Each structure stands twice: as structure tokens, then as C-alpha cells.
Amino acid sequence: MKKTYDILIIGSGLGGLVSALILAKEGLKVCVLEKNNQYGGNLQTFSRDKLIFDTGVHYLGGLSKGQNLHQFFSYLEIMNDLELHKMDVDGYDKITFGDDEIEYPHAQGYENFVHQLSKYFPNEKENLENYCEEIQRVCNQFPRYNVVGKDHYNEEILHLNTKRFIESITSNTKLQSVLLGSNFLYAGDSENIPFHVHALTVNSYMQSAYKCVKGGSQISKLLIRKLREYGAEVYKHAEVSEFIFNEKNALIAVKTKAGKEYAAKQFISNIEIRSLITLIGEQRLKKSFLNRVLSWEPVSSCFSVYLVLKPQSIPNFNHNIYHYSSENLVWNAYRYDKNSWPETYMLSSTPSTSHPEFAESLTAISYMDFAEVKAWQKTVNTVVEEHERGEQYEKFKQEKAEKMIDALEKKIPNLRQSIKKVYTSSPLSYRDYIGSFEGNMYGYIKSSENPLKTMVSPRTKINNLFLTGQSVNMHGILGCTIGAFNTCAEILGKELVDERLTQMINK
Numbered sequence: 001m002k003k004t005y006d007i008l009i010i011g012s013g014l015g016g017l018v019s020a021l022i023l024a025k026e027g028l029k030v031c032v033l034e035k036n037n038q039y040g041g042n043l044q045t046f047s048r049d050k051l052i053f054d055t056g057v058h059y060l061g062g063l064s065k066g067q068n069l070h071q072f073f074s075y076l077e078i079m080n081d082l083e084l085h086k087m088d089v090d091g092y093d094k095i096t097f098g099d100d101e102i103e104y105p106h107a108q109g110y111e112n113f114v115h116q117l118s119k120y121f122p123n124e125k126e127n128l129e130n131y132c133e134e135i136q137r138v139c140n141q142f143p144r145y146n147v148v149g150k151d152h153y154n155e156e157i158l159h160l161n162t163k164r165f166i167e168s169i170t171s172n173t174k175l176q177s178v179l180l181g182s183n184f185l186y187a188g189d190s191e192n193i194p195f196h197v198h199a200l201t202v203n204s205y206m207q208s209a210y211k212c213v214k215g216g217s218q219i220s221k222l223l224i225r226k227l228r229e230y231g232a233e234v235y236k237h238a239e240v241s242e243f244i245f246n247e248k249n250a251l252i253a254v255k256t257k258a259g260k261e262y263a264a265k266q267f268i269s270n271i272e273i274r275s276l277i278t279l280i281g282e283q284r285l286k287k288s289f290l291n292r293v294l295s296w297e298p299v300s301s302c303f304s305v306y307l308v309l310k311p312q313s314i315p316n317f318n319h320n321i322y323h324y325s326s327e328n329l330v331w332n333a334y335r336y337d338k339n340s341w342p343e344t345y346m347l348s349s350t351p352s353t354s355h356p357e358f359a360e361s362l363t364a365i366s367y368m369d370f371a372e373v374k375a376w377q378k379t380v381n382t383v384v385e386e387h388e389r390g391e392q393y394e395k396f397k398q399e400k401a402e403k404m405i406d407a408l409e410k411k412i413p414n415l416r417q418s419i420k421k422v423y424t425s426s427p428l429s430y431r432d433y434i435g436s437f438e439g440n441m442y443g444y445i446k447s448s449e450n451p452l453k454t455m456v457s458p459r460t461k462i463n464n465l466f467l468t469g470q471s472v473n474m475h476g477i478l479g480c481t482i483g484a485f486n487t488c489a490e491i492l493g494k495e496l497v498d499e500r501l502t503q504m505i506n507k
Contacts, residue, residue, distance in 0.1 A: 013041025
């Protein structure tokens with residue numbers, strides 16, 4: 001028997017799950033299909049040696065009372081159940097360069113942000129205040145950034161360029177590098193990227209920064225639990241392999257690899273936009289749209305090293321470290337020289353459950369081009385589809401892990417003696433588990449020269465098919481959540497979505 005739904009959502013990344021829940025709360029009959037063994041896209045975690053590791057979500061911002069993500073998550077009824085741990089207020093991120101001993105802090109709270117950095121840059125206090133003000137001004141121009149209000153972009157803001165903006169704030173090159181230090185969060189080509197991408201990414205953490213206890217997958221687990229409470233159906237191991245259209249070019253059903261059909265009145269795609277184009281069929285799309293999307297450049301991918309530590313061997317630290325071998329690297333760190341890799345990395349630690357003052361594991365991530373793993377691109381290896389990639393691949397990963405540990409030892413002397421086990425993931429892991437094109441971390445590169453080129457409406461030319469997720473909206477937890485509310489506003493009407501959010505805020 002073929003089931004019919006009001007809304008069928010393909011892909012269970014954050015954008016898909018949030019969209020599903022918003023619509024299920026309105027009484028619509030919703031179904032979510034996921035190809036993998038785990039829901040949640042970038043929210044997925046994995047376990048090794050009985051420890052939990054995050055694949056994508058290393059920390060969250062904007063989750064204190066009254067802040068935007070707190071309000072969105074409250075509306076989705078998951079806020080009170082999230083287990084969170086607040087990061088260091090005086091430095092949730094620390095930026096370091098080469099052999100410079102100083103760790104430059106990014107602190108929580110705008111005044112505190114200025115105060116902590118002014119210790120290292122006493123003459124820059126006013127410039128730092130201007131930086132914080134501008135970041136807030138730009139964010140406030142975005143639809144739904146403040147939950148309700150503004151419903152269109154201010155185009156002038158989209159054209160602001162990060163490099164020009166940072167240089168206009170301060171001529172101190174060290175401070176410029178410190179302010180850009182966490183651009184790993186958008187894999188920034190900071191010379192070309194629009195300033196709003198920088199602002200939207202860092203502003204949330206400046207407001208408040210938290211870690212998810214036991215990993216980011218608790219967000220997807222809570223969303224799934226809520227979805228089921230509202231009567232939605234959620235299936236994994238259900239990879240959509242075909243779209244079925246009627247003679248009027250309306251999408252009426254999808255077919256999965258296992259041969260099951262699911263019919264619906266409306267559909268939301270939360271999968272990589274290139275995969276979606278294949279399912280729709282190029283002949284159904286306008287040439288101009290196709291050419292535009294296929295010309296987008298994916299954001300860089302990455303290589304991650306997960307270190308399981310011997311008990312009580314390394315002190316825990318409640319902040320992230322962003323390290324660059326030199327300060328001018330911040331402008332385009334993803335363009336690296338293979339021989340001196342890793343020239344940059346992000347490092348975070350997880351406290352031991354029994355001795356929280358010590359770390360039980362460390363995660364280090366650096367940029368990696370998909371080209372480095374191209375030799376194995378025809379192989380797939382996930383929990384659902386297990387395939388060995390062979391000895392050469394294992395050797396490749398081991399060599400990279402060794403190089404990463406060498407780099408980390410400069411920061412943490414004698415690290416090697418404290419390691420119990422080493423695990424890694426490459427751009428292929430990200431591609432296979434997240435479904436992103438060439439394993440990209442955050443969708444596609446945005447440019448201040450032509451910001452509209454990579455912006456796509458949640459409405460497609462197929463009038464009952466909508467889009468959500470990081471390859472069409474802003475990336476990140478907040479970006480995908482706002483994107484999902486915008487997608488649902490196209491389906492339910494903006495007035496209704498605003499009214500629901502306003503009622504919740506007034507409560």
C-alpha cells in the first residue's frame with residue numbers, strides 16, 4: 001500500500017528535521033526519509049572506545065535565555081531537554097599563531113569581548129567596540145535573525161566584503177588576524193567572503209557559547225522524539241532514488257532504493273542540491289538555473305583526527321584553539337601547501353566523566369582538498385554500505401594523523417605518550433555520511449562580488465517542491481534553523497509562522 005502524506009522530507013539534516021517539526025506542529029501529516037543509519041546530517045556523532053565524538057557540531061551559540069537559537073529551540077520544544085555545558089566566558093575560542101606564546105581570547109558578551117582583547121591591544125578598545133557594533137548591526141538586517149521581523153535582505157549589506165571591512169576597523173594586522181581567527185567556522189576565504197557570513201557565524205558565540213554534553217546528536221534525537229509525538233513518521237535506510245512526476249510536471253511521489261513508494265502533496269529537499277538536480281532530471285530545469293548551481297564552488301573539506309587519551313594524562317580545556325603557523329594565513333587558510341600540512345587546525349577537548357579536570361579525548365581538524373582523496377572517490381564506506389578502501393588509503397590516513405600529532409605536540413609537549421588510540425575521518429567520510437558534494441563542510445563558497453549567485457529561493461520551479469539545508473541557506477546550526485523556518489513560511493505563509501513565534505515569545 002502506498003501511503004500519502006501532506007509533506008514528505010528527503011534527508012534528515014537539521015534543516016529537514018526542523019522543517020518537519022514546524023509542519024507537524026501545525027497538524028500536517030509529515031514523513032522524513034533518511035538514507036543513512038543515523039539521523040541528523042552534520043549532527044551525527046560516532047562512538048569509539050565507549051567515547052562519543054562529534055562529526056560536525058563542536059559548539060553552539062545564541063542559546064542563553066532571550067537569544068535567537070534559544071527562542072527557536074523553545075518553539076521546537078527541545079530547549080529544556082538539551083544538556084549543555086557553558087564554555088569559558090573569558091575565552092571560548094583562543095587564537096594562536098606560530099611560536100607566539102599568547103593565546104588571544106574571544107570572550108562571551110560584547111563588553112567582555114572588548115575587555116579581554118583590550119588587554120593585548122590596549123590602543124584598540126574603540127575599534128573593538130566598533131567591530132562588535134557592526135557585527136550586531138549586520139546581523140539585525142537579516143530576515144528572522146531576531147526570530148520575527150524583517151522579511152527581506154538588505155542588498156547593500158550582502159556586498160560588504162570581510163577583508164575590506166576588517167581592514168577598515170583596524171590597521172593592526174595582528175588584531176585583524178585575531179578577529180578572523182575562527183573563520184574555520186565558515187571555511188573562510190576571508191578575502192572574498194561577504195562580511196555577513198563572518199558576522200552571522202561569530203555573533204552567536206559572542207552572545208553565548210556552549211558545548212552539547214554527549215555530542216550534537218542529542219539535538220537530532222530530541223527533534224525525532226518530538227516529531228513522533230506529533231505523529232510524524234521518520235525512516236532511516238530509506239534512500240530516495242527516483243522522483244515520480246505527473247503529466248503536469250508536478251512531483252507526486254518518490255521511490256526509494258528498496259523499491260518503496262511514498263506519495264505526498266508537497267515535498268521538501270534537505271539533500272545536497274546537486275543530488276537533487278539528478279533526481280529531478282536536468283531536462284525539467286531551466287538551463288540558466290542549472291548553469292548557475294553547477295558553477296558553484298564547494299567550500300573546502302577537512303581531515304579530522306580523534307585522539308583517545310590515557311586517563312588523567314592531559315588537562316582538559318574548556319575552549320577551542322584555532323592555530324595558524326603564521327598570522328597572514330587567516331585570509332585564506334584553506335589554500336595550503338601539501339608539504340607543510342597542517343598549517344592550521346582547530347583543536348577541542350572533551351572532559352573525562354570521572355575526572356573532569358582531565359581530557360578524555362581531543363579532536364583536531366584541518367582543511368583538506370577533495371583532490372587528496374580522489375584516488376578512492378569511487379568507494380563508499382558507511383555503516384549501511386561497508387567497503388574497505390584498501391591499504392593505500394589506510395596508509396594515507398595514518399601519515400596525515402602522524403603529521404597532525406607532530407603539529408599538536410608543539411602546543412602540547414609529550415602528547416604522543418598520552419595517546420591510547422587514534423581515529424581519523426577524511427573528505428570521503430564527510431561525503432559518504434553527510435552527502436555533501438566532495439565532502440564540503442558548509443555548502444558553497446559565497447562571494448561579496450556576486451552574493452546573489454549562491455542564494456536560492458526555498459521555492460523551486462516545480463511548484464510543490466521546496467528546498468532547505470546548508471547548500472541553499474546559511475550553514476551552521478542557526479543558519480539551517482532559520483532556513484527551515486523560512487522554507488516553512490513559504491508553505492504555511494509568513495504571517496502564520498510569525499504569529500506562532502510571537503505567541504511563544506510573549507508567553
